Amino acid sequence: MTSLIEIAKQAKQATTGLAKATTANKNDALHLIAQELIKQQDAILHGNQKDLDSAVEKGISASVIDRIRLTPERIETMAQALHELVELDDPIRKTLDDWKRPNGLQITKIAVPIGVIGIIYEARPNVTVDAASLCLKTGNAVILRGSSSAIHSNTILVKVIQDALAKSELPTHSVQLIEDTSRATAEKMFRLNEYLDVLIPRGSKQLIDTVVEKSSVPVLETGAGNCHLYIDQTANVEMAIEIAINAKTQRPSVCNAIETILVERGWFEKNGEQLVRALIEKDVTVRGDELVLAQNNDLELATEDDWHMEYLDTTVSMKIVDDVHQAIEHINRYGTHHSEAIISEDQNNVVSFLNQVDAACVYHNASTRFTDGFEFGFGAEIGISTQKLHARGPMGLEALTSTKYVLYGDGQIK
Amino acid sequence: MTSLIEIAKQAKQATTGLAKATTANKNDALHLIAQELIKQQDAILHGNQKDLDSAVEKGISASVIDRIRLTPERIETMAQALHELVELDDPIRKTLDDWKRPNGLQITKIAVPIGVIGIIYEARPNVTVDAASLCLKTGNAVILRGSSSAIHSNTILVKVIQDALAKSELPTHSVQLIEDTSRATAEKMFRLNEYLDVLIPRGSKQLIDTVVEKSSVPVLETGAGNCHLYIDQTANVEMAIEIAINAKTQRPSVCNAIETILVERGWFEKNGEQLVRALIEKDVTVRGDELVLAQNNDLELATEDDWHMEYLDTTVSMKIVDDVHQAIEHINRYGTHHSEAIISEDQNNVVSFLNQVDAACVYHNASTRFTDGFEFGFGAEIGISTQKLHARGPMGLEALTSTKYVLYGDGQIK
Structure with missing residues (x-):
């Protein structure tokens, strides 16, 4: 040898x-x-x-x-x-x-x-x-x-x-x-x-x-992915639900799948139940914060630990936020700087999110599942860097x- | 505090x-x-x-x-x-x-x-x-x-x-x-x-x-600079001597000053004495290998240690090489991958040197002293990286x- x-x-x-x-x-x-x-x-x-x-x-x-x-x-x-x-x-x-x-x-x-x-x-x-x-x-x-x-x-x-x-x-x-x-x-x-x-x-x-x-x-x-989807007040309902399901369930075990869905309060009041039911229908376990549970009392309560978790399975945590700024704050606090998405039709909120979220890849109106060398068109991939230097x-x-x-x-x- | x-x-x-x-x-x-x-x-x-x-x-x-x-x-x-x-x-x-x-x-x-x-x-x-x-x-x-x-x-x-x-x-x-x-x-x-x-x-x-x-x-x-000047067979005599003196003496204490001069045997036989005398005239201490000493027996002998040395003063070591390939080999072995120069009018040798020497900056017919953010036109410099990643x-x-x-x-x- x-x-x-x-x-x-x-x-x-x-x-x-x-x-x-x-x-x-x-x-x-x-x-x-x-x-x-x-x-x-x-x-x-x-x-x-x-x-x-x-x-x-x-x-x-x-x-x-x-x-x-x-x-x-x-x-x-x-x-x-x-x-x-x-x-x-x-x-x-x-x-x-x-x-x-x-x-x-x-x-x-x-x-x-x-x-x-x-x-x-x-x-x-x-x-x-x-x-x-x-x-x-x-x-x-x-x-x-x-x-x-x-x-x-x-x-x-x-x-x-x-x-x-x-x-x-x-x-x-x-x-x-x-x-x-x-x-x-x-x-x-x-x-x-x-x-x-x-x-x-x-x-x-x-x-x-x-x-x-x-x-x-x-x-x-090449690191872990605690990725988030933020659904803004003006988010298209159908698009938001479709992307939430795709980003969570298309391949739950990979780093670019989402782990937490943040939802703007007003949007959630109108469409939250539909979102939650759609996820459950796809066999996703939803853990909500107290506000989510107030509307869906059959869900498990998400604790502080959940915000840190990369489940790598079909569990997702859900949290209600007041606005895009609270979403950004949550993501920059708990995220692993991998891939983060906003679904919104409000240009100001989109710009704030894309500028202020600190991550390798930030998405507007698309699934985080595209963070991948082949999906980017590189033709090859040696890994996904979550560090800031070199690559x-x-x-x-x-x-x-x-x-x-x-x-x-x-x-x-x- | x-x-x-x-x-x-x-x-x-x-x-x-x-x-x-x-x-x-x-x-x-x-x-x-x-x-x-x-x-x-x-x-x-x-x-x-x-x-x-x-x-x-x-x-x-x-x-x-x-x-x-x-x-x-x-x-x-x-x-x-x-x-x-x-x-x-x-x-x-x-x-x-x-x-x-x-x-x-x-x-x-x-x-x-x-x-x-x-x-x-x-x-x-x-x-x-x-x-x-x-x-x-x-x-x-x-x-x-x-x-x-x-x-x-x-x-x-x-x-x-x-x-x-x-x-x-x-x-x-x-x-x-x-x-x-x-x-x-x-x-x-x-x-x-x-x-x-x-x-x-x-x-x-x-x-x-x-x-x-x-x-x-x-x-x-940001690391040390054990930089070399290689004088090729076809090197312009005046240019080679002027650059050798500049790269060694203009500011000997900095990382982009040269520490070893490699000279092609034929060029040295014709112009070596002139080169050595010009350096000595500028108060440079020259340590030569045995071939250099054969022509200049009043110099100190360079040992293995000298090839590794970043003198950071007015000392320089000098070694005779058979050709550009031997020069490249020496540089890749002893150099710190900082700044390396070839003086030559032979295009093939220049290409070999510039391609094969493993350094942040490789020079043809110029002094290594230009490795500097301001000299490069960056307008600012946080340091000179000798690593390969990021910068x-x-x-x-x-x-x-x-x-x-x-x-x-x-x-x-x-």
Whole structure:
């Protein structure tokens, strides 16, 4: 087993070859990986079976086992995603800005790879191929650290990727796996500032919080979504109800689903019952504040804890507010700065909401479910950033790039 | 003395008012601060005198004392800088990107303030006004933590700023000082993820390293500069020597001065002696590798340590390389990814160098001394980033902004 420091050195070394790689070199490598996945399908399924057996033995839940499971169809989907990635524009070496100084110095700002990216993730082995391919497309070397429950799958997948890289113009060590899944090794990764340019944790809130707390390597934080829908006084009734149902029920387990509905008092007096009944009809459990319960006395009472909750299921909390300002205050206090929506026909209130709510994505008259790299048209997504630096909101290929200033002179001195 | 947590809460609260502030509100506040600095000049000088007295008492070196010292002229310079900052474009609410999705959803990416910025810095009290004003211009609340040696100066300066803010449309707590300069309080700051969006350390390498290592709050790292000048085979002799002298001697104590000169073997055989003599004439101490010494046996020998050194004085190390590739390898191995220059008339070598050297700023035929927010034309500078995320190279006002996606729909659901 290669040591972490050896892996880190090899990754750093690979960045030199990656810096020279053309778009064609990178796309060829992605095609080769897709081919190799299909060719070595049996070996992949064999490795995956070992993880499945061990999961069954450990009594792991059926839903987690399903996330570990690979099938010929799932491998085909991975290969297809690689071919689609080839079609996307290469962001590297793009000129982002360009100007001339009075002294004649020409300054050009271009996009460059970040360097070495570390990814710490849980369970699903498809993340291995997905994350590796996004890093390759952007000219980055990647060090993967998956979970022990998918170690055999990840090991064979990375071997397959490296077999493909060996046939390509890219360095084989552009993609590497840390096979030692101990916590001690993960914690060593947090201190690899000399080699690692960024760490991206993908998985549970607990995993992300640990990385943020302990890592001295810069972290791209992809976080929880305590998202809100605010229904303003002038909201179109049909639209408000339709969006409330969509944002809560279309896929309740994801971060861009809503957790709390804030309703303006006047609108609620007229349409609240219809809203509540429509949600209940879709099997949503509604927890209301006292004002909501005054009208619907069969609901559960929402407590302070509810305003903080990311339920990730079909529960929603509901609160009556006096106006848009109270809604903004609630959202900025309890929200996680992810995705927030207002349904309103009042332009002033819309502007206040969109300007003053502090979130990566703020919506007018649309469902929060669109916070997603593919829905944004990025063609790829490495995660949704809830931090304010570097990248905020859905992160596509651009989020995996850094910049470089290139200065052309003819002898300028200061 | 207000507790750290109280300061943090007040800063967070101030962001609401700052989010609403117009460009005029912010510029008015900057003018008011400039006026207040002049008006309360006596009180500022009085506070500063206490720091000077205490520095003398502690036997602090004359050069550090000079950095603490404020004079009517220095206060006037600070006020002038504020008026100049007013003239710069406001980056906030600028539309950075704008597109429409097939489902009719209109997506707009706009620049917004980061939120609450923490700045940890050393000695010079002018940083207090400088950093605070850049944060205000970009709509950020700022928490300042200066050093104990300037505590009286910083306390009165922040009082003056707050007096001005009280007369403005901006919240008074937009700028606050942590008066408790203990290490324990600084370390608490490193964990204030709930309130602080970013920490910017400004000062010694040791200070920056400590913040990077210990902070779970994201850090904007402004780092050391081990910068190189590479003189290629085809380099114009006069230009190469002039730039070498400028990049080393014009201000040796700063991060964008060069520390090592790499010279192509053929060029050195012809022009090396002239280069070395020109440097010595400017009182530069040259430490050469064995090949340099073979031609100039009165020089000191450079050891492995020298390649790592940021001398920050008039010493320079010199090494002979076979070609541009060896130069690139040396730079990527020993450099700090700050500013690197090639002097050459060979287009292929120039392209290789500019593409493959991994640094924030790469120069062709110009001195590295231009890596600076003002020289770049940014009109302001909060520091020079040597990290790859968020901002790289000189950081102007834009580096103090984040982004927000605003989505306009007409009922879109997923």
